[in-house]
Amino acid sequence: MRLALPVLGAQLAQVAMSTVDVAMSGHASALDLAAVSVGSSLWFPLVLFMIGTLMGLTPIVAQHVGARRFSAIRPSVHQALWVALAMGLLCALATRTLAMPLFEFMSVPSDVAVLAARYLQGVSLGLPAIALYETLRFYSDGMGHTRASLQFALLGLAVNIVCNYTLIYGGAGLAGLFGQALPSILHDLPALGAAGCGLATATSMWVMFIAMLAYTRLAPVYRHARVGTRFSWPSPPLIGELLRVGLPVGVAIFAEVSLFTLIALFLAGYGEIVIAAHTVALNFSSVLFMLPLSLGMALTVRVGQALGRGKYRHARFVAYNGLSCALAAAAVVDIILVLAGPAVVSLYSGDTAVRRLAVQLLLIATLFQFSDALQVSIAGALRGYKDTRIIMAVTLISYWGVGVGLGNMLGRGVHGWFDGLGVYGYWIGLVAGLSVAAVLLGWRLMITSRLRRLSAAGP
Template identity: 45%
Template sequence: MPHTFTFPNIRREIAALWQLAWPVLVGQLATVGMGVADVAMTGHTSADELAAVSLGASVWAIILVTVSGVMMAINSIVAHDVGAGALDKVPHAVRQALWKALAVGVTAAALANLATLVFDYLYLTPHVHRQASLFVHIISIGLPPFAAYRALYGYSTSINQTKPVMVIAILGLLFNVFVNWLLVFGNWGLPALGGVGCAVSTGLCMWLMLAAMIVWLRVAPAYRATYPFTHWEWPHWAEIAPMLRLGLPIGVTYFAEVSAFGAVSLLVARYGVVEISAHQIALNFSSLTFMVPLSFGIALITRVGQAMGEGLPVRARFVAWIGVGMALAFGVLSALLMVLCRHQIAAAYTSDPAVQALCAYLLVFAALFQLSDATQVATSSAIRGYKVTRAPMLIQLLAFWGVALPLGCWLGLGHDMAAAGFWIGLTIGLTVAAVLLSWALARLAVQRVREA
């Protein structure tokens, strides 16, 4: 059988999934690289500026990733249409997704600005408080174009066009680093804005990436059969509502995970600049390695969705577990990298000896949850390929807000373990998510095969 777990079949599927995933991976690394550049470049100004960017980036990351999740509904919808051969449905779905993006992006920008009120309740110096709030206020201008970009991103990857998102993300990273160099340090006679310069750069970069994607869709031949900008179309609630029902649970799922990490960043702030900075660097590097299994997950949504659109649930199950295995294999490699190179990683981010020492210690905990983190993102993505989004949402809420955060608070605050206590809680929460999501995927895959 073409989808049994034999070595030739596994090798072919790994090659097919990698062919789809590697441009997504490069694009994701470039996108996350913007955040890495913000933190790393600010880290060489002052500890106060780094703390301000770390706090502002925590709020930004929560909102940004939630928007990505809400907009991810278009991935499954287009993948199923492509698998079923219904290419005529794709342009209409993309146009409606862009109307949805407008509403989501504006709402997200408003929520990001309101979220800065939480800084009033933290033990921050006036300078750090002011800079962190200003960072969020400025960078929020990038949320509406980012939501629209993610709609077009999902459309492109779901018709097997992943290289454009890679190229555009690389251009965005180069733009971000260059403008950071100008504004953070005050080169070429420009004012040295510190962390605020990062916010200006990233906000502008979101608009640049959206414009580049629109131009690419217009000129590339691969999009002609499904090109969405052939005519004007008003929003249709009957079409947008199902997208929201599919996308909102994904957004909540992403929010559950990222907000737990973000909440930890805010809670760690009470322990001072060194704890904030070390935690943020360790989290930032963990986010960088996380892009690899996340890219496998995005490819899995397309592969599983297309298989289900073709009416092949056995193939969908085969694809899903191969993707999970690939993500898990990388988790082992990233864990070894963090343990063996933790001191070098810390030194690349900051020259402060105290921050370096604590960051190297926290990276040990980051290494521990690499296996669980890779497994949970791959399994949840495979489940979304089946157009099922509520089960991952409930599991993630339980794992992060029912286990990770309470346990982290108990250890970090109650037992005075500071950042280390929170990282132990996150590790256990991710393990709970990985186990439950693996069980949910196995159950769903068998159910779909039986229904067929």
């Protein structure tokens, strides 16, 4: 819990940054809000893919720490930084060059597309920085120092709020907030709207990276890792190790994100009430999902460090103990969904029909909290074992095969057999997909932990 709670705070702070972007751009104009929403749907999945790939650094560092191989940590971090820089630059180039063709393909209205492209031009300036920051964050997590994630996520949130207000609303907005006694240079700032939101996001990304870089270079908690060469060129073996561990995680996260995007597209034909209720229920449950997600990330560190020390029986104990914590967290989330759901939903929408349907969907969400908490925690434990390819395979089978396939069948129905259940069918498909993932990953963890323990015992 000491490892997980700072990670939880960091995850919530990053969610808050997205919420602030939406809220502040929405107060500028409906066009700015639409541009930010459309632009975010393009760059956010790319960043999650990068983050998942770079997450492979955490078990690598954790096992080095557990084995007291401190001289091996710095070279691994250097190689991860090279990978992060390359991925950040490629994602920045992709968002700048592919935005308008994709918007035209998706039939996005021209005024929204143009403004969304300007927003993405600003965000793209910060994508290399966020990739480098996440690398240092996962290095810090692997060292067992997760509080840094919380500290610099809060710093990024604060910078994002200030820069958003300044760049979105310009001098007129600042004058309305602080009065007319502002320096003339601030009075003359233009209101950039969505484009300013993109620049503010990029600024917060660079501030987070620079602050995290200075912290990891100076803080005493990292002194054991500051041994060996101070610089190393790209090393194919070490980069290969990172990609073998991290790339399947990146693919798995991208598949999960695209699953929810695809379901939203399937629901587009059911009307605005269904779409709005689905968005509200999914957003609220996703915020609560940060608790089991943080436990899974903490499990990666604890399992990895135990394996590094050669304590395979203890690693297995830690993994199953973490699953117990995840089930307890799921019970807490269910209580919140049932008791606080109606009140929270009313904060999202004043439409009675939207609120009624959203509450009903939250009741379905209580069914998949346990399987969702289990699968994300088991995946965290498997990352600690560096056993990540199975996570990618199970995610693709469970989410796309079961979740999308069964959900689409239940939602649309089968001609001549039964009528579709609509949005309820898609949510039942989510329950089934997450449950299958929990079972398959649990089976894999049982086998992996047992084989690792038996191989250590010898003949």
